[in-house]
Amino acid sequence: MNYFELFSLPTDYSIDKTRLSQTYRDLQKQYHPDKFAMQDDKTRLQAMQKSTEINDAFETLKDSCLRAQYILKLSGLDIELEQRTLQDTDFLMQQMEWREKVADFTEDDEDEIEAFSKDISKLVSDLEADIETALKNKTLEITANLIRKLKFMLKLQVELELLEEKLFD
Known part of the structure; x- marks a missing residue:
């Protein structure tokens, strides 16, 4: 169904x-x-x-990410269990920078962590808007790549939340 x-x-x-x-x-x-x-x-x-x-x-x-994947699946492109990685070199470099930044945060960086978290939330919102547009335009591969980026960003948000709990609770 x-x-x-x-x-x-x-x-x-x-x-x-x-x-x-x-x-x-x-x-x-x-x-x-x-x-x-x-x-x-x-x-x-x-x-x-x-x-x-x-x-x-x-x-x-x-869930915005799961919903987008489901719509793709209904359109004939199932990326749910794929092992394919994103081929966007710039985004991959950005991922590495973000991960290093998260790894370097300490208890003294509360304001920086909050600002970084807000930046990531904004990027998530932007990706969701881009996904909506790509789905409306029926550009499935573009949508798939945007979903791959969104998955990373959502994981990064979770990592930030866990870091905040570890450092400030």
Whole structure:
């Protein structure tokens, strides 16, 4: 089943997250396995499978990177399990610089870490906007490369959050 259809949403990168969450709650109420506890094994299994599908769809659609990958997959380009690396040399050099910067941060760099974090968040937002445009233009390879960059940026954000917890908690 198409996740967008499951949630009665248009197949679009930009989605109504409030509507997504409300539909998720409604679907879970309807298909939650506890509602089928007194049913036969087949019905309970079907309810469990439907509930799992609903959860998977929700997790995919609420995450900008996973949603973009899913739209690509619907368009015939599946990059979810690929091992291919990005061929953008400038971006690869930038990755190395960012990683070195993160590795060099200390407890004395709280303001610099906060500023760097804001810069990365801005770059993530810019990439998401570029992904939306590329998807609308149906430029799948460009979209795939943007998603590869976004994946890195999101991992970098997580690393920054972990660093902040380690240094300041």
